[in-house]
Amino acid sequence: MLAVVGCAAVLIVLFGDRLSRGVAVAALLAGAVLACTLAWRQNRAAERVSRAAELGQAMRFNEQLRAERKRNRAVLGTLAGRFDDLNAQLQQSKARTCALQQELSTLRGNFEALRVELELQAVLHPPAPVVELAPRTDSPDPWVTARELWRIDDRPAISRPA
Secondary structure, eight states: OHHHHHHHHHHHHHHSOHHHHHHHHHHHHHHHHHHHHHHHHHHHHHHHHHHHHHHHHHHHHHHHHHHHHHHHHHHHHHHHHHHHHHHHHHHHHHHHHHHHHHHHHHHHHHHHHHHHHHHHHHHHSOOOOOOOOOOOOSOOOHHHHHHHHHTOTTSOOOOOOO
């Protein structure tokens, strides 16, 4: 519609009288102002739509970041708990190592004391000779062996029960 009014105003300016030329120029100016106003409104509407889309995208991104931060806090809490558990195990291991080192030192000291005692005993009391006995091949009668042990040969013989 604005184009039709503009074309008519241009024709009037070119071929019309003085009064119609003024009216045509005024119509052209009003058309230009109207065109600028409509363009400005359309531009503002496009900016609003663009900003609303950007805002929606920013809000979705914000929600994603919040969810990621929440997951990261949960992971961090889990890792902190594991670290505390491992640290407690490390402290227990250190304490156990310390106790075992003390016990080892005590045992080493005892070993040295025993070694010195055994050397002293070996010097003071030489080892007794070992007599090897021949293995018995016959199965001895327990009553005879008992008599031999207790030397009861001079007493009357005890008969075995049947």
